[in-house]
Amino acid sequence: MTRYLKEIISGTWSLFVGMGITIKYFFQPVVTLQYPHEAVPMTPRYRGHTQLVWDERKGGDKCIVCNACMKTCPSGCISLAGEKLEGAKQKSLTKYELNFTTCSLCGLCVEVCPTEALEFSKDYNIAGRSEDEFKYDLLKRLKETHS
Amino acid sequence: MSIDYEVIRLAAFIVGIIGFVALNAAYLVWLERKEAGHIQRRIGPKEVGPYGLLQPMADGLKLMSKQLLVPDGVDPVLFKIAPILVMTPAIMSFVTIPFSETLAPRNLDVGLLAVFAFASVNVLGLLLGAWGSRNKYAVISAARVVSQNVAYEVPMLVVIVTMVMVTGTLNMHDIVTQQMGGFWQWNIFRLGVSPLMPVAFLIFFVCMLAETNRAPFDMAEAESELIAGVFTEYSGMGFGVFFMGEYANIVVGTSIATVLFLGGWSCPFGLFPGVHWFLIKMYLLIFTVIWIRWTFPRTTFYGLLNLSWKILVPVSFFNLILTSALLKVF
Ligand code: SF4
Ligand code: SF4
Numbered sequence: 001m002t003r004y005l006k007e008i009i010s011g012t013w014s015l016f017v018g019m020g021i022t023i024k025y026f027f028q029p030v031v032t033l034q035y036p037h038e039a040v041p042m043t044p045r046y047r048g049h050t051q052l053v054w055d056e057r058k059g060g061d062k063c064i065v066c067n068a069c070m071k072t073c074p075s076g077c078i079s080l081a082g083e084k085l086e087g088a089k090q091k092s093l094t095k096y097e098l099n100f101t102t103c104s105l106c107g108l109c110v111e112v113c114p115t116e117a118l119e120f121s122k123d124y125n126i127a128g129r130s131e132d133e134f135k136y137d138l139l140k141r142l143k144e145t146h147s
Numbered sequence: 148m149s150i151d152y153e154v155i156r157l158a159a160f161i162v163g164i165i166g167f168v169a170l171n172a173a174y175l176v177w178l179e180r181k182e183a184g185h186i187q188r189r190i191g192p193k194e195v196g197p198y199g200l201l202q203p204m205a206d207g208l209k210l211m212s213k214q215l216l217v218p219d220g221v222d223p224v225l226f227k228i229a230p231i232l233v234m235t236p237a238i239m240s241f242v243t244i245p246f247s248e249t250l251a252p253r254n255l256d257v258g259l260l261a262v263f264a265f266a267s268v269n270v271l272g273l274l275l276g277a278w279g280s281r282n283k284y285a286v287i288s289a290a291r292v293v294s295q296n297v298a299y300e301v302p303m304l305v306v307i308v309t310m311v312m313v314t315g316t317l318n319m320h321d322i323v324t325q326q327m328g329g330f331w332q333w334n335i336f337r338l339g340v341s342p343l344m345p346v347a348f349l350i351f352f353v354c355m356l357a358e359t360n361r362a363p364f365d366m367a368e369a370e371s372e373l374i375a376g377v378f379t380e381y382s383g384m385g386f387g388v389f390f391m392g393e394y395a396n397i398v399v400g401t402s403i404a405t406v407l408f409l410g411g412w413s414c415p416f417g418l419f420p421g422v423h424w425f426l427i428k429m430y431l432l433i434f435t436v437i438w439i440r441w442t443f444p445r446t447t448f449y450g451l452l453n454l455s456w457k458i459l460v461p462v463s464f465f466n467l468i469l470t471s472a473l474l475k476v477f
Contacts, residue, residue, distance in 0.1 A: 008458055012349075015443070022186045022442040031188045 042122035049100045050109060051121040052093075052142045061142055062117035065091040069109035069118060077102040078109060093139060100134040160252040164241045171398050172391035173203035179437050186441045213383035221380065222279040229276030230381070230388035236268040237395035244402045245320045247412040247422035258319040259307065262403060266358065269396060270296045273360075273377050276389070280380035288376035291366045291448060295357060298452055299364075302459035303354035306347050309467045310407050312474060313340050323411030330415040335408040339477075341470040348408045350463050352432075355400035357451070360393060362440035364451055401432035 033040060042048075052061045065082030077099040082091040110118045128134060177192065177199065184191025192199025217223060243258035245251035255261055270293060277289030313334065314322045326332050335348045357364040368376045378386050405411055405428045412425040446454070 008462070018442050019438060022438060025188055026182070026185045026438070028188060030185065030190050032190065034190070034193070 039125065042124060046120065046122055046124070047105045047107065048121035048123040049103065049105075049126075049136065050098060050118050050138070052096060052138050053117050053119050054142060054146050061093050061096075061139065062115045063093040063096070063113075064115055064117075065093055066114060068112045068114065072108045072112045073103075074106060074108065075102045075104055096138040098136045098138055100136055101131055164238060164252065168238055168241070168395045168398070169391070172394040173207065175394045175397065175433065175437075176206065176390075177203050178433070179440075182434065182437045183441045186438070207387070210384050210387040215385055216380075216382045218280075218380055220281050222281070225275045225279030226380070227385075229272050229279060230385050230392070232272030232275060233269055233392035234272075234388050234395065236265040236272075237392050237399055240265045240399040241402075243319055244399070244406065245323060245411060246425050248420070250422055251320060254318065254320050257317045259311065259317045259322075259403075259407075262399065263304070263307070266396070266399070267296075267300070269358075269392070272392070276381070277377040280377075282379050285377050285379045288366065288368075288379075292360070292377060295360075295364065295366050295451060298455035299354045299357035299459070302350055302455060302463040303358065305460070305463040305467055306351045306354070307407075309341075309347055309463070309470050310334065312467075312471060313337070319406050319411075323406055323413065326410035327413045327420065330410065332413075333408065333410040341466065341473055343466045343469060344408075346462065347466050348404070350459050350466075351404060351408065352435075353454075353459065355404060356436065356439065357455070359396040359400050361397065361436055363443040363446050365445060366448060366451065397433060397436055398429070401429045401436065404432055405429050 052063065054060075055062045063080075063082070065080065067080070070078045070080055079095075079097045079099075080093065081095040082093045084091050105120075107120070110120065126134075180202070181191040181199070192202040195201040195205045217226060240262045242252045243255045243261050245254070245258075273292050274289045277285035277292075280286075310322075311317060314325055316322060322334075326334060330336060335344055337344055341347070356362075360366070360368065366376070368378065378389050381389060402425075405425060409428045409432075410424075411428075412422055413420045414424050
């Protein structure tokens with residue numbers, strides 16, 4: 001009999017304890033992110049597609065068109081071109097195309113670049129309807145984001 | 148002249164009650180989703196309208212646009228009247244519930260009895276719906292619904308008998324007027340009559356949860372074991388009506404709990420009684436019902452029957468005997 005009563009009382013008590021826990025959560029602020037309206041700031045180590053680094057002093061890209069990234073890329077997804085402008089010491093970049101459909105994000109291009117002209121973007125919201133939307137013109141992107 | 152007045156009164160109450168039930172059914176779903184969201188630290192519906200307030204309309208529209216399937220082999224008559232059999236008694240129960248001093252459709256002397264008579268039809272609706280579906284899951288689930296309802300009707304009615312002994316009437320209006328003037332007058336706190344009054348309230352509340360098939364006693368639906376239980380074969384608005392019936396039953400159950408134990412429309416401090424107090428108490432109880440749902444997982448069927456026959460029935464009988472003894476002595 002005492003065991004029976006004890007069981008009822010401790011059982012009922014545990015139910016109230018459980019309800020206490022849930023009501024505590026009810027009044028705590030929400031932790032979810034309203035995804036399409038809000039975005040998470042990505043961690044510094046996040047690897048999105050590669051992009052060119054903006055050079056503050058020069059007001060453009062840092063690339064010297066050494067072709068190292070193109071040569072080292074195991075997937076062959078980089079194609080770039082440059083030309084020597086009148087009076088300039090180095091070549092300057094005229095075209096930098098990244099075919100992100102084949103990029104494996106190995107990071108070799110970022111590693112090998114002598115002028116640190118490449119970095120990973122923090123872009124994770126990429127979606128598209130056709131393959132062509134993932135053939136990025138990185139030079140154009142750089143100019144667009146800094147215009 | 149007086150007949151005219153009666154007819155208008157009747158029409159007003161029919162429209163009022165159906166509107167009240169429909170609005171409640173729609174917005175309790177919204178409340179349920181919001182509350183569930185916040186308990187899980189989400190926001191819940193928010194896209195359709197401000198705070199997701201138009202969500203019930205969108206849901207209703209979606210349900211109505213779906214095809215009403217009547218599968219081969221069902222009993223078409225039973226299959227079609229079952230949702231109505233669940234919904235109608237829920238609406239009928241409101242006939243006797245007094246929302247305030249003046250706002251009561253009918254002041255019946257046997258009001259309490261009438262509500263429970265209507266409430267028992269609810270089980271019949273679920274049983275017929277499941278039987279008419281000719282679906283094994285639905286039939287198994289209907290058997291569970293019936294044994295669950297029988298199990299929980301017993302302690303609930305024993306508590307009601309206790310309350311009727313204490314109040315000395317079946318008239319809900321009189322039950323409330325007895326409890327006017329501060330929360331210490333409410334039946335739940337009348338420890339002088341019986342020290343087990345709060346326990347009686349607890350038993351009533353648990354039985355109400357089980358009667359309305361709410362979690363943790365939602366054996367009728369049991370969507371993880373029985374697909375959707377008795378509703379398995381229902382689609383579109385047929386399912387929607389079952390769902391609305393469930394919410395209407397919650398409103399009825401919490402209203403009766405408010406009237407019987409929490410002093411109906413009386414103010415806790417003895418001031419300004421009115422319909423607002425009734426609604427506040429009722430919605431606080433509904434909030435608790437939803438809160439319970441998102442706290443406890445569904446019990447097993449043995450757990451459910453054990454709770455009723457081994458705990459609620461003996462305790463409620465003990466309470467009945469104790470109360471009657473105390474009433475006799477004092
Ligand atoms: S990350 Fe790797 S695969 Fe992608 S472009 Fe750079 S080198 Fe090529
Ligand atoms: S390795 Fe760097 S500097 Fe060389 S071409 Fe590629 S981006 Fe330009």
